[in-house]
Amino acid sequence: MDNPARGGILLGMTYDSDVVIVGGGLNGPALALALAEGGLDVTVIDALPLAARQGDDFDGRGYALALASQRLLRAVGVWGAVADHAQPILEIKVTDGRAGEGPSPFMLEFDHAEIEEGPMGYMVEDRYLRRAFLDAMEAQPRITQVSGETVTAQEITATGATVTLASGRSLTARVLVGCDGRKSGTAQRAGIGRTGWDYGQTALVCAIGHEKPHNGIAHQFFMPPGPLAILPLPGNKSSIVWSETHARAAEIAALDDAGYLDALRPRFGDFLGEIHLEGARFSYPLNLTLANAFVKDRLALVGDAAHGVHPIAGQGLNLGLRDVGALAEVLVDAHRRGEDIGTINVLDRYQAWRRWDTATLALATDGFNKLFSNDNPILRGLRDVGMGVVNAMPGLRRKFIREAAGLSGDLPRLMQGRRI
Amino acid sequence: MTTTQTTVDTAEVAKFEAMAAEWWDPHGKFKPLHMLNPCRLDYITRQIAAEFGRDLTAPKPFAGLRLLDIGCGGGLLSEPMARLGATVIGADAAGGNIPVARIHAEQSGLDIDYRHTTAEALAADGERFDVVLNMEVIEHVADPLAFLTACRDLLKPGGLHLCSTINRNAKSFMMAIVGAEYVMRWLPKGTHEWNKFITPDELFDLLKRAGLDPVDRKGFVFNPVSWQWSISDRDLAVNYVTASLRRAEA
Numbered sequence: 068m069d070n071p072a073r074g075g076i077l078l079g080m081t082y083d084s085d086v087v088i089v090g091g092g093l094n095g096p097a098l099a100l101a102l103a104e105g106g107l108d109v110t111v112i113d114a115l116p117l118a119a120r121q122g123d124d125f126d127g128r129g130y131a132l133a134l135a136s137q138r139l140l141r142a143v144g145v146w147g148a149v150a151d152h153a154q155p156i157l158e159i160k161v162t163d164g165r166a167g168e169g170p171s172p173f174m175l176e177f178d179h180a181e182i183e184e185g186p187m188g189y190m191v192e193d194r195y196l197r198r199a200f201l202d203a204m205e206a207q208p209r210i211t212q213v214s215g216e217t218v219t220a221q222e223i224t225a226t227g228a229t230v231t232l233a234s235g236r237s238l239t240a241r242v243l244v245g246c247d248g249r250k251s252g253t254a255q256r257a258g259i260g261r262t263g264w265d266y267g268q269t270a271l272v273c274a275i276g277h278e279k280p281h282n283g284i285a286h287q288f289f290m291p292p293g294p295l296a297i298l299p300l301p302g303n304k305s306s307i308v309w310s311e312t313h314a315r316a317a318e319i320a321a322l323d324d325a326g327y328l329d330a331l332r333p334r335f336g337d338f339l340g341e342i343h344l345e346g347a348r349f350s351y352p353l354n355l356t357l358a359n360a361f362v363k364d365r366l367a368l369v370g371d372a373a374h375g376v377h378p379i380a381g382q383g384l385n386l387g388l389r390d391v392g393a394l395a396e397v398l399v400d401a402h403r404r405g406e407d408i409g410t411i412n413v414l415d416r417y418q419a420w421r422r423w424d425t426a427t428l429a430l431a432t433d434g435f436n437k438l439f440s441n442d443n444p445i446l447r448g449l450r451d452v453g454m455g456v457v458n459a460m461p462g463l464r465r466k467f468i469r470e471a472a473g474l475s476g477d478l479p480r481l482m483q484g485r486r487i
Numbered sequence: 488m489t490t491t492q493t494t495v496d497t498a499e500v501a502k503f504e505a506m507a508a509e510w511w512d513p514h515g516k517f518k519p520l521h522m523l524n525p526c527r528l529d530y531i532t533r534q535i536a537a538e539f540g541r542d543l544t545a546p547k548p549f550a551g552l553r554l555l556d557i558g559c560g561g562g563l564l565s566e567p568m569a570r571l572g573a574t575v576i577g578a579d580a581a582g583g584n585i586p587v588a589r590i591h592a593e594q595s596g597l598d599i600d601y602r603h604t605t606a607e608a609l610a611a612d613g614e615r616f617d618v619v620l621n622m623e624v625i626e627h628v629a630d631p632l633a634f635l636t637a638c639r640d641l642l643k644p645g646g647l648h649l650c651s652t653i654n655r656n657a658k659s660f661m662m663a664i665v666g667a668e669y670v671m672r673w674l675p676k677g678t679h680e681w682n683k684f685i686t687p688d689e690l691f692d693l694l695k696r697a698g699l700d701p702v703d704r705k706g707f708v709f710n711p712v713s714w715q716w717s718i719s720d721r722d723l724a725v726n727y728v729t730a731s732l733r734r735a736e737a
Contacts, residue, residue: 105544106544106545106546225594226594226595226596400525401525403532403543403544404525404528404529404532404567405528405532405566405567405568405569405570405571406524406525406528406567406570407566407570407595410511410513411513412513412521412524415513416525419714
């Protein structure tokens with residue numbers, strides 16, 4: 068350097084990594100891998116010990132990955148490990164029905180043959196996805212995993228963000244990213260408030276085995292108590308997401324397996340033949356929670372930490388991976404321009420990119436659900452007409468299919484099948 | 488402000504810190520520059536990488552390059568260049584900017600040599616660089632040809648000169664003066680004098696007369712819907728940039 072007398076200043080600035088990510092679920096590792104690919108050093112902190120996160124047992128949880136999300140997983144190098152266990156979604160059938168009655172004569176059918184990109188998405192079980200992420204992070208020298216540690220404090224300064232762990236260890240980075248879910252401690256510690264509301268419904272989630280093949284068709288039945296989704300898993304298995312009022316859901320959750328299946332059977336009829344439960348049963352109260360800001364100086368929120376949405380169409384993870392693609396692109400581009408990646412003028416670009424998309428989807432999902440989750444005959448008539456109209460217009464149908472595949476909007480590079 | 492060992496009192500330091508905060512506030516006085524900055528940096532980094540065969544995905548891609556940022560202001564371009572590994576000298580004829588830029592570079596942990604000087608003075612001292620940046624300065628210079636000639640002298644043979652400025656036409660008058668100064672209040676009134684603006688053809692001509700070889704020009708275009716700047720091959724109507732080389736002597 069030209070002026071060695073001033074070089075000492077550099078010694079005062081040490082970062083343990085460029086980015087510290089709190090939360091090692093799915094969005095955290097996806098972001099870590101994308102950033103590492105872009106040349107940044109990343110530390111991922113997770114409260115669970117590594118062994119607890121590597122379990123291989125099927126617990127019944129699966130994700131409907133939109134095509135755009137699958138591309139991102141391929142771009143960050145985890146798709147290869149889950150591809151063999153993924154079930155392509157070839158068709159989506161949306162039906163308006165009432166329990167005990169057949170489906171209404173109007174039905175929406177979306178076939179992947181109507182878009183050129185291939186299947187609309189894939190169903191992947193949680194266990195394979197988690198394992199693939201852990202293995203990929205292990206193989207990436209730019210990623211440091213800190214497992215079995217919780218964050219007890221965080222401090223933001225003009226030049227960096229420091230988190231203190233329960234063990235007393237502290238880590239400093241240019242940017243701190245909260246991928247720590249809808250009750251994000253990262254957001255709370257930063258004083259970022261949340262806005263939210265309850266949907267008055269609880270989602271019941273389980274996996275079933277069935278007699279007849281599903282042929283890669285996903286079904287969504289809109290029932291007065293709430294929607295029921297049947298999502299095809301590899302083999303003769305499907306993932307079920309089913310919404311009921313809190314009170315009714317509590318009753319059903321309390322039933323034994325046989326009683327649970329008895330409650331489920333009439334809701335989608337017998338088109339898959341005999342059914343039985345596979346893995347555990349889960350229930351999640353449905354509510355929406357939006358962080359009042361997605362960024363602050365040196366801090367960004369991703370996935371449910373930014374926006375916990377109603378998982379009506381498996382959009383939670385897909386929306387989170389869109390955040391991942393957008394934040395990785397903003398940070399890597401800024402890094403390659405020589406910008407300080409933790410400054411608010413850089414992080415504002417991520418918020419501007421994601422905020423509108425998130426709010427519209429959160430409201431649209433809410434509106435979609437409200438429109439269908441009632442027994443008002445006038446609304447039922449409107450729904451039937453609406454579905455008939457959408458079916459009759461190929462252009463509109465393609466738009467819906469592309470939306471379901473996650474291909475609409477301003478897509479991050481990683482979701483276009485390009486490199487970071 | 489001629490030595491790096493100046494002892495400044497604490498009130499002065501506080502004043503400069505406040506000014507540095509102002510320079511670097513993306514929503515403050517220099518908002519237009521912050522908005523334009525990613526777009527300018529994209530152009531600058533790609534041109535340097537192409538000219539010197541550097542890989543922008545590698546760490547410190549500009550290591551070993553000596554770069555001069557003329558009209559450095561608060562260091563909005565000098566800092567990114569230093570972060571990419573270049574040895575950076577930031578020069579500004581407005582002496583008040585120098586301690587401000589210095590304080591911010593120190594806060595950012597960057598080693599940048601900021602000097603209160605001019606292109607002409609540096610050239611007279613025999614300084615030589617791989618890259619000379621003249622971003623948004625030539626429209627404020629009294630004698631553009633003399634200025635560009637000094638910039639040419641500051642380049643090593645094979646060196647790269649990047650110059651951005653504002654075109655002179657009815658649209659640039661509406662956008663840069665009426666729009667930016669009077670309507671949006673992005674810039675103080677009187678920041679720009681429209682008759683000092685230079686058209687791309689005039690600038691190419693000046694660059695050649697200064698002994699430089701202009702090789703590229705692009706527009707910087709503001710989209711009021713997306714509220715973002717982007718690089719355009721065709722639209723040089725308002726803001727634009729040129730790249731020129733100092734050819735090795737025959």
